[in-house]
Amino acid sequence: MEGLLGERAKALTDAQKLLGDINRDDRIPTADEQAELDRLSKVADDCNDRAQLLEDENRIEREIVASTARGDDAGITSDDRARFDTELRAGIEARTYSAVVRFQPREDGGIERRLSSTTDAAGGALVPQDFLGRIYESRRDNSAVRACGPEVLNTATGRSIPVPRVTTRAVASHVAQGGTISRTSGQPVFDDPTLDAYALKAIVPVSFELLRDEDVDLVSWLSNHLGRALAYAEDDWFISGDGSGKPLGINDSTNGAMVGGTSTVSGGIAWPDVVKLQYSISGGYTGSAASTDQMMPMGRPAWLMGRATLGEIYALSDTTGMPLFRPRRDEGAMDMLDGYRVATTDQMPALGTGVRAGCFGNFYDGLIVRSVNEVRFDIDTSVYFETDEVAFRAVAEVDSHVRDRTAVKALVIKSS
Known part of the structure; x- marks a missing residue:
């Protein structure tokens, strides 16, 4: 956040200085000067948008982590928990089942996790806190790349996000007393690659015997396994992705480190x-x-x-x-x-x-890693027909760029 605000402040300062020079000479800006003013304005706007996005999403993430640490259920009752468990097991009775989990801010400033499913006419059931909490923690703790500390943008949607970056850093130069400082020599060069949202899919087959066993904590078991599978798959992209129809990874031989x-x-x-x-x-x-x-x-x-x-x-x-x-x-x-x-x-x-x-x-x-705060769950009873298993699938959206x-x-x- 501090880096973005500093970059924005520098862009505004440079723009003000250039405008001051133009106004002092009582002239209109040249084509090069106007292009530079436009570039600085874009840098400032992009930094402001990203700073606001970071502020909003970091607040949401802090509240999720805080609620996990407190162990509270954010308004989720035992009936809600039982209902969600029942809906997961509903895949036994139906051939297919689909659900979407989203992080939704409440009016009181808290976080509500809601399941919107095709089998729930009432519009969805509250997802138990430990379910999303365990997926969040399992995915985070099992991702080696996330453990290295990249910048992570958690977003509510998968819309494209331009990411301003410096391709050539500013270079200072010696100037004699009273000498002129060049406006072009040593200036930083920016570009703005785009962060998209690529689907990441994890499938966990579960036997019918396990699903019928009501003594098994299915919510915890599934959240841990799906979180671990998503982490392993996203690490593959964050490390080796070539940026063509997939994230760009840090270890890509062409555009990586x-x-x-x-x-x-x-x-x-x-x-x-x-x-x-x-x-x-x-x-x-x-x-x-x-x-x-x-x-x-x-x-x-x-x-x-x-x-x-x-x-x-x-x-x-x-x-x-x-x-x-x-x-x-x-x-x-x-x-x-x-x-x-x-x-x-x-x-x-x-x-x-x-x-x-x-x-x-x-x-x-x-x-930089982009992660969309939405996970879709699907259940299919036919894909593993020969092995008598039910397929549980989790779909998330991520991207990364060097x-x-x-x-x-x-x-x-x-x-x-």
Whole structure:
């Protein structure tokens, strides 16, 4: 938020300065000056829109998390909970069933989670807090990319959003006393890639026996499994997506993070490779490595790699056989590597010649993730007819885009 407001303030200041020069000379702006004024106005408007969007959506997310921490049901009664559980099990009796879950602000400022279903003539049942809370937490906690701390835009709809970004940063120059400061030399260059909303689908087959067992907490079981499946699928996009009909991932070889170095070992990693990748990132992006939060806070650097790759690094030893690193043993805590958090996922390439096996840097500056606050659920009893199972499907919408290719860099494994 502070970065957006600062960028907006700078654009307005630059526009005011340029207008002041034009008014002082008592002339109309040239074509280049008018184009610059239009550009600065667009930057300011886009920053203002994004700041307002962030303010609204962050407020909603804080209230969701707060209600989860309190353990309250936001007005949901035991009858509502039982009704929702019954509707989920209704898939046994009907061939198909469809429902949509949305986050909806209430007049009192709270958050209402409503299920609008094709089988509910009354217009939907309140969704139990623990159902959406568990999906929210499971999807967040099982996403390695989200754990690295990218900027996340939570939006109410899937409309396209332009994202202003700097492709060339401002450069200062030495000017003699009384000299003229160039209006064009060293100015930042902006573009505005668009964040869309791509459908992300997860299917969990459930046996008829499990559905008929009323002792099973079906709401909790489904929310955990669907949240985990969505997280795993979105990580694949956020890491390897090429931006063509899908999100652009941070590890895409063409438009993703720039290469920070190549390993010195064919098909493997040595200690100097870890150090060189870490120090290939500009100091302005790294800041402090210290943090006690499970999720990476804004602006803190992180590592992203496969778990087997991290195991290879942990196995590195000195000439006496002593390990160079000691794995973190705190239950529930993220792994650490040279003082920085490590997020691991099987969606990162395994060690192999020529692959981009690891990334390091400031993911908040490097990657922006867009997540739509809506999840659709479908039930179908025929797709797994031969195995006597019911298919539960969750559909969400996300997108991602690389904002600064130099904020995060990749390590390429040596081929030969």
